[in-house]
Amino acid sequence: MQIRQETFFTLALPYRERLALERAVFEGGEGPRLAVVSGIHGDELEGLYVCQRLAARLEELAKQRPEALLGSVELYPALNPLGLDTLERGVPIYEVDLNRCFPGHAEGLFPHRLADAAMRRLAGAALVIDIHASNVYLREIPQVRIARAFEGRLVPLARSMNLDLIWVHEASTVLEHTIAHSLNAAGTPCLVVEMGVGMRVTPAYAEQVTTGILHLARALGVLAGDLELEPADHAPLVADDGNVHYLNAETSGMFVPCVEHWIAVRRGDLLGRIVSPLQGQTLSEVRSPCDGVLFTLREYPLVYEGSLLARLMAAKR
Amino acid sequence: MKSGAPEPVLLHMTAPTREDFDVPCHDLGPRGGPPQVALVAGVHGNELNGVFVLARLASFLRQVADGGRPGAELLGRVVVVPAVNVLGLNVRKRAWPFDGTDVNRMFPGYDGGETTQRIASAVLAATAQARWRIDIHSSNLDFEELPQVRLFEPSDEEREAARWLGLPAVIERPVTPLLTATLAYAWRQRGGRGLVVQAGHAGGLQPAHCERLFRALVDFLERAGLLVGVRLAEPEEDVHAFGPRQSFPLISEQAGWFASRLEVGQWVQAGEGIGYVYDGFHGDLVAEVRSPVSGLLSGIRRHPLLCEGDLVARVLIREEVSFLPDTYLMGHGQ
Numbered sequence: 001m002q003i004r005q006e007t008f009f010t011l012a013l014p015y016r017e018r019l020a021l022e023r024a025v026f027e028g029g030e031g032p033r034l035a036v037v038s039g040i041h042g043d044e045l046e047g048l049y050v051c052q053r054l055a056a057r058l059e060e061l062a063k064q065r066p067e068a069l070l071g072s073v074e075l076y077p078a079l080n081p082l083g084l085d086t087l088e089r090g091v092p093i094y095e096v097d098l099n100r101c102f103p104g105h106a107e108g109l110f111p112h113r114l115a116d117a118a119m120r121r122l123a124g125a126a127l128v129i130d131i132h133a134s135n136v137y138l139r140e141i142p143q144v145r146i147a148r149a150f151e152g153r154l155v156p157l158a159r160s161m162n163l164d165l166i167w168v169h170e171a172s173t174v175l176e177h178t179i180a181h182s183l184n185a186a187g188t189p190c191l192v193v194e195m196g197v198g199m200r201v202t203p204a205y206a207e208q209v210t211t212g213i214l215h216l217a218r219a220l221g222v223l224a225g226d227l228e229l230e231p232a233d234h235a236p237l238v239a240d241d242g243n244v245h246y247l248n249a250e251t252s253g254m255f256v257p258c259v260e261h262w263i264a265v266r267r268g269d270l271l272g273r274i275v276s277p278l279q280g281q282t283l284s285e286v287r288s289p290c291d292g293v294l295f296t297l298r299e300y301p302l303v304y305e306g307s308l309l310a311r312l313m314a315a316k317r
Numbered sequence: 318m319k320s321g322a323p324e325p326v327l328l329h330m331t332a333p334t335r336e337d338f339d340v341p342c343h344d345l346g347p348r349g350g351p352p353q354v355a356l357v358a359g360v361h362g363n364e365l366n367g368v369f370v371l372a373r374l375a376s377f378l379r380q381v382a383d384g385g386r387p388g389a390e391l392l393g394r395v396v397v398v399p400a401v402n403v404l405g406l407n408v409r410k411r412a413w414p415f416d417g418t419d420v421n422r423m424f425p426g427y428d429g430g431e432t433t434q435r436i437a438s439a440v441l442a443a444t445a446q447a448r449w450r451i452d453i454h455s456s457n458l459d460f461e462e463l464p465q466v467r468l469f470e471p472s473d474e475e476r477e478a479a480r481w482l483g484l485p486a487v488i489e490r491p492v493t494p495l496l497t498a499t500l501a502y503a504w505r506q507r508g509g510r511g512l513v514v515q516a517g518h519a520g521g522l523q524p525a526h527c528e529r530l531f532r533a534l535v536d537f538l539e540r541a542g543l544l545v546g547v548r549l550a551e552p553e554e555d556v557h558a559f560g561p562r563q564s565f566p567l568i569s570e571q572a573g574w575f576a577s578r579l580e581v582g583q584w585v586q587a588g589e590g591i592g593y594v595y596d597g598f599h600g601d602l603v604a605e606v607r608s609p610v611s612g613l614l615s616g617i618r619r620h621p622l623l624c625e626g627d628l629v630a631r632v633l634i635r636e637e638v639s640f641l642p643d644t645y646l647m648g649h650g651q
Contacts, residue, residue, distance in 0.1 A: 012572035014622040015597035093624065095411060095457070100422075100495060109568065110626035137416065174422065176494040248430060252331040277334065302333040304415055306432040 001066035002027040003059065009117035011110060021117060023076045024051075026058045028069025032126035034222045035074040036213065037118070040099045040130070040179060042083020042090070046196040046206060047131030051077035053210040061227075071126070071222040079118055079179075087199075089135070100174065102182040115179070122183060126220050127157060128190040129213060130180050136198035137300040138308060141262045142205050142212075144236070145192045147171035150184045155238070158191055160219050162212030162232035164262070165295055165313065167239045197299045208234060237293065239313040245292070247310040249274060249303040250284045257310075261297040271310055274303060290314040327398065328439035330432070338404065340436060342443060343375040343397040345382050346543070353393035353543055355444035356534065358453040360421045360500060362405020362412070363519040367453030370530045371399040377535075381544070389546035395538070396447065401440050411457070411519065422495075424503035441503050449478065449541060450511040452500050453530070456518045459620035460628060463581035463613075464516040464529050469496060475510050480556050481540035482514070482533040485582060486615050486633055487558045518619050557613060562637040565610050567630045573597040575606075575623040577630075579614060587611045591630050594623060610634045 009021040038047020104115025143165035144158040183190035196202040257272035274284040296311035326339040358367025426437025465486040466479040504511035517526040538544035577592030616631035
């Protein structure tokens, strides 16, 4: 097994520095290639830690049983390194969402060149896993989101990833500029993982997803079929737009939840309150509209009217 | 002077810790029936030219409507929304400041959705029924645009109306997936006629562009038959129309300092110098940027710090070119 870190693309910045995109490559045999991508949004760190956990597992494998890597694993932990290093969600300077710049263009504008560089390296992989960490406002249980158009190919892959939820959604046209859509449309399967919350790392989730990726790698033939792995004991629920309920704030204020994330709730259960720091009374009670499970819960307390507080997957009848 | 009656509002909202806020508008001219014209600016909070011009235009139209300009008359209802992203304007942010959402990626919006979806929905509800609709932008902090009309796969009526503004360039562009979340596209989906105007750059006022834009809007109202008895200035120079493949972007392959003496609106010849690039640290001359094509300089970089892959200038050309990839045509600062 060969392990290397390399810079695969750079762009010149105004004053001396260059922006460099880096990756780690674990090369075994001639088998399939698996790529893990994260950090497209500079405020999402969970995927970076998953990359670190995978690197640790693969380095260990290199010592213990290197021939078990039948294919290769590539880690792209920081596709928006300038955003990550300056704590900005978009691409600094341009204030654009890098995940609305794909597939990009080699001779286009700065963010489009970053997108193109990533696309060129990822094309042809047996699978790309694009890990997101929600945003700083909402906490998500580990889940995969799949656009309806790619459901047939991707849901079977997602089922073996040790996740808690698969959400098959209708895609809006604007999402055609995401890395996942661009890769899937070009024939390279790409799963979008959402987990945790922005600007934080949730170690338990990272371990869960790392286990899932290793199981998937084994199923794809990237890792040897007889490689022993810890059990993948999470079985996903499958949601679609028909049974996902959004709870938006009725008024502005501070949202204080009174339940834990990822629990079963009954219709009418109190999930939290919106209060004002200026008065003792509750401005708005937030109650579950259905029997179901709470898979998104607001982490950042201040809310405006309309701010998303929670998402529930209703039990299907 | 501000009249005594409270301004109508598109949307009233509570805020977490400060007082309630509104998205106000001016509703001018004869009431009854949907507006004839809806003018919108400040969807991005740092694009100031449109906000200033629409506030001044509202003052002017109110004078006309109140009989303060003898001989002039406002014959149709005009709704003017100087700033959609009110909080962004006040705290000098392009996006909605609370969550960084670009309001012009939230259309058509949803009145029960996220805050910016609600704002988008309210703006659309107040403007969609107008016969004519104009959304005014001012690029971004880096790049100055010649006052221009942008059309997206327009109807013949829109092509004709674009000329009523008398701005020097009318540019047609393709509908891209990114456009589908904008106000312009939401208008288009509801039928009727809509125009997008770009003028100047964000983060400041460029008085010459503002004056030109003000005159253009008055001319538009006059030619639409809504305003009579007003003559502000001599007619503008020729209006030039450019198709989707007649816009040539100059994208830098170098980084450093960029300096240019050119002004937007100049005609440049192939081979003519556009500006200079100097090494950021050593200061050495790295490159002289020359236009490979002849045409109208419709945009030029105003921020001096240049990255590899930055837009330096845009030249509108008379002949169509076939080699421009669609990525070049994606909205810049809109």
